[in-house]
Amino acid sequence: MSQNKQASFTLDGKTIPYAEGQTIIQAAMAAGEYIPHLCFNPEFKPHGSCKLCTVKANGRQTASCTQQPQPGMVVESDTTEINDERRALLQMLFVEGNHFCPSCEKSGNCQLQATAYELNMMSPHFDQFFPDRPVDASHPEYLLDFNRCILCSLCVRASRDVDGKNVFALSGRGIKSHLIVNAKSGRLADTDFTGYDKAAHVCPVGVILKKRVGFTVPIGSRSFDEKPISATPHPTVKGA
Amino acid sequence: MSSLLETAANPENLRRVAIDPVSRVEGHGKVTILLDDKNKVHQVRLHIVEFRGFEKFIQGRPYWEVPVMVQRLCGICPVSHHLAASKALDAIVGAKHLTPTAEKIRRLMHYGQILQSHALHFFHLCSPDLLFGFDSDVSKRNIVGIAEKYPETARRGILLRKFGQEVIRHTAGKRVHGTGSVPGGVNKSLSVPERDELLKDIYQMVAWSREAVHMVKELHHKNPELYNSFGAFRANYMSMVGFDGSLDLYHGTLRARDANGNILFDGVDYQNYTQLIEEEVKNWSYMKFPYLKSLGKEKGWYRVGPLSRVQNCDFISTPLAEIERREFMAYSGVMPMHAPLGYHWARMIEMLHAAETIKDLLHDDDITGSDLIATGERCFEGVGVIEAPRGTLIHHYRVDENDLITMCNLIVSTTHNNQAMNEAVRRVAQQYLHGHEITEGLLNHIEVAVRAFDPCLSCATHALGKMPLEIEVLNEAGERLSSLSRSGDGTLS
Numbered sequence: 001m002s003q004n005k006q007a008s009f010t011l012d013g014k015t016i017p018y019a020e021g022q023t024i025i026q027a028a029m030a031a032g033e034y035i036p037h038l039c040f041n042p043e044f045k046p047h048g049s050c051k052l053c054t055v056k057a058n059g060r061q062t063a064s065c066t067q068q069p070q071p072g073m074v075v076e077s078d079t080t081e082i083n084d085e086r087r088a089l090l091q092m093l094f095v096e097g098n099h100f101c102p103s104c105e106k107s108g109n110c111q112l113q114a115t116a117y118e119l120n121m122m123s124p125h126f127d128q129f130f131p132d133r134p135v136d137a138s139h140p141e142y143l144l145d146f147n148r149c150i151l152c153s154l155c156v157r158a159s160r161d162v163d164g165k166n167v168f169a170l171s172g173r174g175i176k177s178h179l180i181v182n183a184k185s186g187r188l189a190d191t192d193f194t195g196y197d198k199a200a201h202v203c204p205v206g207v208i209l210k211k212r213v214g215f216t217v218p219i220g221s222r223s224f225d226e227k228p229i230s231a232t233p234h235p236t237v238k239g240a
Numbered sequence: 241m242s243s244l245l246e247t248a249a250n251p252e253n254l255r256r257v258a259i260d261p262v263s264r265v266e267g268h269g270k271v272t273i274l275l276d277d278k279n280k281v282h283q284v285r286l287h288i289v290e291f292r293g294f295e296k297f298i299q300g301r302p303y304w305e306v307p308v309m310v311q312r313l314c315g316i317c318p319v320s321h322h323l324a325a326s327k328a329l330d331a332i333v334g335a336k337h338l339t340p341t342a343e344k345i346r347r348l349m350h351y352g353q354i355l356q357s358h359a360l361h362f363f364h365l366c367s368p369d370l371l372f373g374f375d376s377d378v379s380k381r382n383i384v385g386i387a388e389k390y391p392e393t394a395r396r397g398i399l400l401r402k403f404g405q406e407v408i409r410h411t412a413g414k415r416v417h418g419t420g421s422v423p424g425g426v427n428k429s430l431s432v433p434e435r436d437e438l439l440k441d442i443y444q445m446v447a448w449s450r451e452a453v454h455m456v457k458e459l460h461h462k463n464p465e466l467y468n469s470f471g472a473f474r475a476n477y478m479s480m481v482g483f484d485g486s487l488d489l490y491h492g493t494l495r496a497r498d499a500n501g502n503i504l505f506d507g508v509d510y511q512n513y514t515q516l517i518e519e520e521v522k523n524w525s526y527m528k529f530p531y532l533k534s535l536g537k538e539k540g541w542y543r544v545g546p547l548s549r550v551q552n553c554d555f556i557s558t559p560l561a562e563i564e565r566r567e568f569m570a571y572s573g574v575m576p577m578h579a580p581l582g583y584h585w586a587r588m589i590e591m592l593h594a595a596e597t598i599k600d601l602l603h604d605d606d607i608t609g610s611d612l613i614a615t616g617e618r619c620f621e622g623v624g625v626i627e628a629p630r631g632t633l634i635h636h637y638r639v640d641e642n643d644l645i646t647m648c649n650l651i652v653s654t655t656h657n658n659q660a661m662n663e664a665v666r667r668v669a670q671q672y673l674h675g676h677e678i679t680e681g682l683l684n685h686i687e688v689a690v691r692a693f694d695p696c697l698s699c700a701t702h703a704l705g706k707m708p709l710e711i712e713v714l715n716e717a718g719e720r721l722s723s724l725s726r727s728g729d730g731t732l733s
């Protein structure tokens with residue numbers, strides 16, 4: 001093997017070159033291949049929580065956003081078995097929160113919705129939880145609609161790692177996990193959050209929203225109206 | 241308020257006939273009739289299972305979501321709710337005057353909705369009764385029967401409706417659950433290719449709408465006895481009229497007249513509607529009964545919708561519809577027309593006006609403009625009113641300083657007409673059922689009266705030509721002695 005020959009693995013039969021330190025999903029993205037994901041954003045350290053990016057690497061299931069490839073590794077992603085599991089994960093996310101796409105202002109720019117379309121999710125399948133989660137509208141410029149939080153922790157990571165502020169945190173365990181705002185009152189208005197923060201622009205769904213924007217951009221002209229998520233590079237960054 | 245035949249003196253001795261659901265109306269309604277052993281009618285009630293959870297549900301939501309969210313109220317005329325809510329929120333964002341492009345795009349959307357809704361109602365839901373007869377063969381009395389016997393009529397109905405839907409799609413972004421109208425304006429105008437696509441067909445739509453008016457008019461002329469008296473009752477009537485007194489289904493002020501056509505109030509800013517209208521609750525209906533405060537509960541109920549609007553305005557701004565309005569007014573004479581079947585005629589005049597208005601708007605360069613949103617001084621309360629296909633629609637919101645909705649009140653068209661529809665079915669029951677052996681054909685008369693109002697019962701179940709029917713004979717204790725039910729195909733069991 002020559003020294004400078006780049007290492008590679010195969011993804012659904014296609015050869016994907018990778019560099020030292022890259023994860024499977026990073027190498028796949030760099031090669032223009034799509035692996036469904038929600039809590040991964042190329043700008044942030046992986047979190048490995050949503051499991052949408054699960055693949056089979058040499059026959060073993062693993063999160064492709066945290067797993068580094070090995071030379072010659074055989075990775076399967078777009079298979080009926082894995083996609084069925086991903087669809088079930090999506091369905092659980094949909095029923096755990098309150099996701100009413102037809103009246104959600106993030107519709108067409110939402111990664112959860114776009115991923116559900118990508119994976120042909122036709123119905124929520126499970127019984128809806130219909131949790132009661134009031135919105136936090138205390139901040140003059142930004143609104144938090146907790147109904148749609150999928151606990152990806154991107155806002156937590158952005159606020160802590162980029163903004164150096166720690167405005168958001170995940171609290172509780174298991175089914176009780178939820179997003180909180182780090183203020184005594186629990187209200188966004190009582191933090192130092194601003195619209196210039198990175199955290200204001202990373203939410204893949206419709207939780208952290210600039211106020212009074214709503215439907216100013218018509219349905220039909222939004223990120224995923226034109227192209228499916230699989231053909232939209234780095235949607236989290238673009239959708240921001 | 242309590243009217244003749246609303247409540248029987250001794251209901252426990254009577255036989256109960258239920259028409260449930262009323263077919264060929266939008267949504268779910270039910271009529272119950274109490275008869276004695278001589279088939280004399282003692283009580284008739286139209287019940288509507290109306291969805292009112294929305295007013296609660298929307299509280300705590302950000303206001304800019306409302307025009308889109310509110311369309312979930314009703315899959316039948318979502319555009320009307322979309323626009324009425326937007327108008328209320330215009331007041332909240334302080335957009336006193338919309339940009340010309342925004343105002344015209346919204347009008348276009350609205351008249352598209354009027355066109356498609358009126359076409360659907362007349363051709364699909366009512367023409368079977370009007371063309372075949374109220375007690376004609378029930379297996380043919382539906383749109384499939386119309387398509388067999390009058391294929392051209394059925395085809396026009398379908399194409400008129402489709403055209404209206406295309407207007408909606410181009411202005412609202414989608415055929416249903418559009419997002420085109422936003423607080424203070426719209427989010428898109430028409431592109432030149434979109435406009436040209438609609439222009440291609442609009443002349444045909446105007447011509448067909450005109451012929452539809454002629455068709456209904458002829459029915460009136462051929463059988464004036466039936467058309468003038470069927471279920472007729474006198475009532476006050478109310479609608480929004482344009483600032484110049486014209487028929488304007490998008491914007492204007494409120495005007496009401498008494499049963500003789502005399503003005504009760506005029507030029508009222510709808511922001512003050514609560515000073516005019518109050519709603520009464522009755523224990524037997526989910527739907528409230530609104531009335532004009534000045535006249536009180538007993539006398540203050542009123543009618544809305546096409547029959548009210550066409551007679552309430554001073555003129556129609558588009559020439560063909562104005563000719564038809566004048567003929568309509570001449571036909572009814574000095575007194576206003578109160579006959580429920582007059583709704584069909586008035587509705588077709590409005591459809592023609594909608595087609596003509598769309599044509600004019602498509603020739604207006606403003607609809608391809610780019611100045612879409614107006615702003616102004618923020619307020620905390622707003623009312624929006626629109627003349628929806630079925631009548632006056634009122635949306636009223638209060639918003640807090642954090643932009644969340646704190647109060648919502650809606651009065652939808654069908655609610656305004658609640659008492660009027662009950663009056664109509666009571667008249668028909670008296671005119672046709674009283675003392676007769678009940679037949680399917682006779683019961684359909686009741687449905688014909690309900691259908692004339694085009695009630696929207698806020699639910700998408702819509703049985704085509706199917707009228708499940710249940711007759712129960714009860715003893716004095718209200719126990720069931722025997723029953724008769726009839727399935728949609730007319731078989732008894």
Ligand code: SF4
Pocket residue numbers: 148149150151152153154155156179202203204205207208
């Ligand atoms: S608010 Fe958005 S970014 Fe933050 S955890 Fe929830 S879904 Fe993720």
Ligand code: FES
Pocket residue numbers: 036037038039040047048049050051052053054063064065066
């Ligand atoms: S994207 Fe890998 S676990 Fe969420």
